[in-house]
Amino acid sequence: MSDDVLLRATDIVKSYASRTKNLGLRAPNRAVNGVSLDIRRGETLGIVGESGCGKSTLARCIVQLLPVTSGSVEFNGVELTGLSRRKLRPHRREMQLVFQDPYASLNPRRTVGDIVADPMRINHVAGHDEINDRVRDLFVTVGLDPNSLRRYPHEFSGGQRQRIGIARSLSLNPSLVVADEPVSALDVSVQAQVLNLMADLQEKFNLTYLFIAHDLGVVRHVSDRVGVMYLGEIVELGDAEALYETPLHPYTEALLSVVPELNDTDAPRRERILITGDVPDPSLRPSGCSFHPRCPVATDICTTDKPAFIELKPGRFVACHHPRNVDAVAVTLSPAPTPPP
Amino acid sequence: MRDLKVSFSTRQGVVRAVDGLSFDVGAKEVLGIVGESGSGKSVAMYSMLGLVRDANVEITGSVKFQGREILGLSDKEMQSVRGGEVGMIFQDPMTALTPVYTVGWQLVEQLRAHNDMTKEQARERAIELLAEVGIPDPKSRVNHYPHEFSGGMRQRVVIAMALSCNPKLLIADEPTTALDVTTQAQILDLMERLQERHGSSIVIITHDMGVIAEIADRVIVMYAGRPAEIGPEIDVVRSPRHPYTWGLLGAVPRADVKNRRLVTIPGNAVSPLAVPEGCAFAARCPHKMDICDQRPVLRGANNHLDACWLTDEQRLAIRSVATTRGEA
Numbered sequence: 001m002s003d004d005v006l007l008r009a010t011d012i013v014k015s016y017a018s019r020t021k022n023l024g025l026r027a028p029n030r031a032v033n034g035v036s037l038d039i040r041r042g043e044t045l046g047i048v049g050e051s052g053c054g055k056s057t058l059a060r061c062i063v064q065l066l067p068v069t070s071g072s073v074e075f076n077g078v079e080l081t082g083l084s085r086r087k088l089r090p091h092r093r094e095m096q097l098v099f100q101d102p103y104a105s106l107n108p109r110r111t112v113g114d115i116v117a118d119p120m121r122i123n124h125v126a127g128h129d130e131i132n133d134r135v136r137d138l139f140v141t142v143g144l145d146p147n148s149l150r151r152y153p154h155e156f157s158g159g160q161r162q163r164i165g166i167a168r169s170l171s172l173n174p175s176l177v178v179a180d181e182p183v184s185a186l187d188v189s190v191q192a193q194v195l196n197l198m199a200d201l202q203e204k205f206n207l208t209y210l211f212i213a214h215d216l217g218v219v220r221h222v223s224d225r226v227g228v229m230y231l232g233e234i235v236e237l238g239d240a241e242a243l244y245e246t247p248l249h250p251y252t253e254a255l256l257s258v259v260p261e262l263n264d265t266d267a268p269r270r271e272r273i274l275i276t277g278d279v280p281d282p283s284l285r286p287s288g289c290s291f292h293p294r295c296p297v298a299t300d301i302c303t304t305d306k307p308a309f310i311e312l313k314p315g316r317f318v319a320c321h322h323p324r325n326v327d328a329v330a331v332t333l334s335p336a337p338t339p340p341p
Numbered sequence: 342m343r344d345l346k347v348s349f350s351t352r353q354g355v356v357r358a359v360d361g362l363s364f365d366v367g368a369k370e371v372l373g374i375v376g377e378s379g380s381g382k383s384v385a386m387y388s389m390l391g392l393v394r395d396a397n398v399e400i401t402g403s404v405k406f407q408g409r410e411i412l413g414l415s416d417k418e419m420q421s422v423r424g425g426e427v428g429m430i431f432q433d434p435m436t437a438l439t440p441v442y443t444v445g446w447q448l449v450e451q452l453r454a455h456n457d458m459t460k461e462q463a464r465e466r467a468i469e470l471l472a473e474v475g476i477p478d479p480k481s482r483v484n485h486y487p488h489e490f491s492g493g494m495r496q497r498v499v500i501a502m503a504l505s506c507n508p509k510l511l512i513a514d515e516p517t518t519a520l521d522v523t524t525q526a527q528i529l530d531l532m533e534r535l536q537e538r539h540g541s542s543i544v545i546i547t548h549d550m551g552v553i554a555e556i557a558d559r560v561i562v563m564y565a566g567r568p569a570e571i572g573p574e575i576d577v578v579r580s581p582r583h584p585y586t587w588g589l590l591g592a593v594p595r596a597d598v599k600n601r602r603l604v605t606i607p608g609n610a611v612s613p614l615a616v617p618e619g620c621a622f623a624a625r626c627p628h629k630m631d632i633c634d635q636r637p638v639l640r641g642a643n644n645h646l647d648a649c650w651l652t653d654e655q656r657l658a659i660r661s662v663a664t665t666r667g668e669a
Contacts, residue, residue, distance in 0.1 A: 050521035157609050187377040187548065187610070192592035192603040216522065221594035221603065241599060258526030259596040260551025264578045270597065274530060275523050278491045 006176060006208050007039040007062065007095075012071035014054075014061050029283040031057040033232035033290075034071070036309070039176065044202065044209040046223030046240065048216055048255075052279055054232040055212045059178050062210065063095050064088055075176075093123055096169035100181035102161030106153040112164050113149030119171045138167040141204075143197060159190035163197065170205065178210045183218060195222060216259050220244050228252045231290040232282055234309065238316040246325040248318040251275075251291050253325070289321065297322045345402035345412075347381070347388045347566075349395060356613045358384040360566040362402075366510065371536065371543045373557030373574065375550060375589070379610055381566035382546045386512050390427065391419040407509065425455045428503030428541075432515035434495035437502075438487040444471075444498045445483035448505060455506045470501040475531060493524035497531065504535060511536075513545045517552060529556055550593060554578050559644075562586050565611050565621035572645030582647040582656065585622045587663070604663075620650070628659060 014032040031054045039045050049055045060066040062073055064080050073080045075091055083091075096119075099105035106115055113135055120131045136146040142163040153161055162182060169177055179198070183191040195218065202209060213219050219226055220240055227237040228249065236249040247253040254273040261269055275294045280286060286293050292302040301321050309319040313329045347359040359381040366372050374382045387393050389404045391414065404412045411422055423429070431437040438447060448467035452458055458466070464483070471479035474497040487495055496516065503511055513532070517525035533556060536543055547553060553560050553574060560577050562570040562585065570583040581587055591604025608625045617623065623633040632650045639646040651659075 050523065159609065188550075188592045189377060189588055189606040190609065192594075192605045193607075195594065196603055196605055214521065215594070216596035217594040217600075220596050221600040244596065255522060256596060258522055260525075260529075260549065260555045261597045262551060262578055262590065262593070262595070263554045263575070264590075265598075272526065272530075274526055276527075278493060278524070 004040050005038045006041045006076065007210075008037075008072075008074045009062055010036050010072045010074075012036070012058070012061050012073065013069045014057050014066060015069045029281075030232050030285065031282060032061060032068075033282075033285070035229075035232075035234050036071075037227060037234065037237065039208060039210055040225075041175075041208055042202075042206060043224040044211050044222050046219040046226040047210065047212045047229060047234075048214065048219040048226060049229030050214060050255075050279060052282070053229040054282075055214075055229050056180050057232075058229070059097075059180050059210065059212050063097060063178055064092065065097075089123075093119075093172045094174050095176040095178060096172065096174040098162075098165050098169050098177060098179040098182045101185055102158050102165055103153075103185075105165055106161060108153055111150050111152055112156070115153070115164060116167045116171055119168060123172060125172065134171070135167075138170060141170070141201070142167045143193075157190075158186055159193060162186065162194050166194075166197065166201070170201065173205070174207070176208045176210065178212070180212045181214065182211075184213060184215060191218070198222070216244075216256060228255070231279060231285065233290060233319065234317075235291065235320070236316075236318045238318075242316065242329070246328045248312060248316060248323040248325060248329070249291075249320050250295050250297050250322070250324055254296070289319075297324070342385075342389065343403040343405075345385055345389070345404065346400070347384055347393065348399050350397040350399070351614075354614045357566050357616055358613060359388070360616065362561075362563075362566075362568055364561060364568075364571065366542050366544060368509075369536070369540050369542055370559065371545065371557045373553035373560040374544065374546045374563060375548065375553050375560060376563035377548055377589075377610055379565075379613060380563040382563050383514055384566075385563075386514060386544065386546060390423050390429070390512070391416070392423075421455070424451060425506045426509050428506070428508035428511045430496075430499055430503050430511065430513040430516045432518050434492065434499045434519070435487065437499045438495065440487055443484050443486055444490070448483075448498075448502055451502055452505050466505070467501075470505055471498070473504070473535070474498070474501045475527075476501075491524075492520055493527060496520060496524075496528055500528075500531065500535070504539065507539060508541055511541050511543045513543060515547055516545065518547070518549070525552075532556065550578070550590060562589065565613065565616050567621055568639060568648065569622065570645075570647040571639065572641070572643075572647075576643075576645045582641065582645065583622075583649050584626050584628055584651070584659075586647075587660075591663075620648070628655070 012032055012035045013030060015028040015030045017028055035058055047055045061068045068081055080091060116135050116138055117131050120126060139146040144160060144163050183194050186194060201207060211222050223240040226240045226243050227234045230251050236252045247256055254275045257270045257273045263269060273296060277294050288304045289302045289307050292298040307319045307321045309317055312318050312323055316329060343363045345359055345362045349356040349358060362385050376382045388400045403410060445467050449463040452463040452466055468479045468483050471483060476482050476494060476497055517528050520528060545557060557574045560574050561568050564585050569585045570577060581590055588604055588606035594600055606625050611621055611624060619634040619636050623629050628651060630650060637648040637650050639648045641647055
């Protein structure tokens with residue numbers, strides 16, 4: 001594993017036994033069905049997908065909150081799956097979570113100061129006074145008034161609570177922050193504040209983000225690379241700008257085509273590709289390519305053979321028998337975008 | 342609607358949820374009302390239809406529907422309007438449907454409440470309606486319970502109910518917010534097609550400027566219970582005039598174009614208990630002036646109105662700076 005890879009997931013599967021309607025003849029429900037990905041140091045990897053596609057389960061498997069059914073997760077070169085809780089603990093400190101619901105993820109009976117201090121107390125990282133100083137610093141860092149430490153979560157607005165959750169996630173100086181829909185419960189103006197804050201913190205503390213969201217605009221905005229999930233699988237992965245400009249997978253293409261656009265320029269609107277029907281039940285996974293029953297370009301082979309996840313163009317991975325926009329890719333792929341100063 | 346005001350007396354003081362809202366909806370027009378949580382967009386619609394039942398609420402103003410005053414109608418008179426000539430689509434289809442009856446039963450009940458129909462006729466019509474909103478196999482689905490439908494299919498059932506009495510006006514409160522983007526596209530597409538076929542007018546309430554841009558002809562931007570800007574959709578999106586609209590549009594991360602640094606509106610939404618006498622947005626506005634202590638009136642030209650004290654020259658200067666900074 002090269003040095004710039006912080007975390008490598010290989011063929012992760014998470015399956016749940018489905019309740020037996022017909023004497024256990026149904027296949028187990030594979031919420032995550034063989035996902036492999038690398039998270040590089042300092043990058044933001046965005047995972048986008050619709051509800052039920054397994055993106056949150058994937059996040060929980062990666063930080064070992066859920067045991068994987070099979071597959072491996074290597075973090076800083078150490079295999080995490082199968083470690084005992086005690087052996088896992090030092091690695092866990094390095095990866096922290098920010099949750100979607102700022103109401104449910106903060107204990108209503110503890111002061112916000114305690115909420116941020118608890119991870120440091122549990123891990124005995126410093127003495128009492130030092131922890132208190134650090135909590136105050138963290139509050140300032142995330143843009144909260146350090147004089148409000150003794151208040152309770154209900155006294156804060158949604159955006160402020162999300163800042164508290166972010167402060168908590170930073171308290172142990174993690175290298176990886178996994179953010180699961182961190183802004184989807186917020187109004188747009190507050191959402192923009194939190195996104196800008198996360199970008200500033202990434203730069204300041206050299207953080208790596210795994211950013212999970214259903215909002216395609218948010219994911220494009222924050223990500224260096226993006227993975228698109230469908231029914232527990234990553235169907236496409238690549239550089240964010242390139243993926244949004246020239247989607248390879250028909251699902252990505254359709255998804256992007258239906259995002260409501262502001263239509264504030266004279267550029268023509270992307271032609272809408274309406275995909276019909278609903279996401280199938282993961283326990284009744286279609287044969288071949290999981291997307292084929294809803295795919296506008298599916299052929300016979302898609303119903304029988306599962307497409308391999310391959311690097312079709314440099315840095316562009318896709319699992320599809322009939323990738324789209326292939327010719328256009330070469331043109332847009334030239335130099336990697338430089339990070340903003 | 343003329344000068345609608347809705348206020349609630351609470352122990353902490355008077356909450357002015359809607360504070361002077363006026364608009365017209367033309368025949369076959371799609372009007373979008375956009376605003377963040379607490380801006381009063383839903384309360385305005387609910388009070389108009391007599392759905393706000395609270396001992397401490399005070400509703401004033403005037404709402405005329407087809408020339409008839411509907412504010413202050415008795416419950417019984419209102420019931421013939423609601424669900425009859427005015428249909429409603431709610432955000433969460435699960436709460437709009439009762440889980441203990443089949444969708445067919447619920448459609449039949451609604452049809453028979455507003456029309457002179459036999460059970461058999463109503464059932465036939467219910468199946469037609471389900472087919473019209475794109476539910477596959479409506480003959481058997483009519484006997485299913487709401488929990489047996491997916492979120493998108495449930496919202497289609499709610500739309501079928503709203504359409505059941507051929508409403509002249511359809512009020513849709515965040516109809517796609519709970520749905521995934523592919524399902525949202527299906528539902529918006531369906532609403533557009535049905536609107537063309539039935540020629541009804543739609544008022545769509547949403548927090549998503551993108552949805553407005555997709556479907557609305559005109560848009561009202563609300564802030565703290567007051568209209569900040571009203572105009573044709575294309576004008577408001579391409580040349581917004583109110584600083585709040587600038588913030589709202591600039592804060593949206595885009596999927597269709599390369600992103601710039603997001604504009605943030607500092608602070609949080611104003612507390613509804615303490616909306617200032619002057620401009621409600623002044624406390625968060627980067628362009629606040631002394632005159633903002635006085636409440637601005639809606640003014641403008643070509644049906645594009647805004648409530649802001651900035652002059653045209655000032656706006657032009659501010660916008661050109663924003664453009665060079667890559668924020669506009």
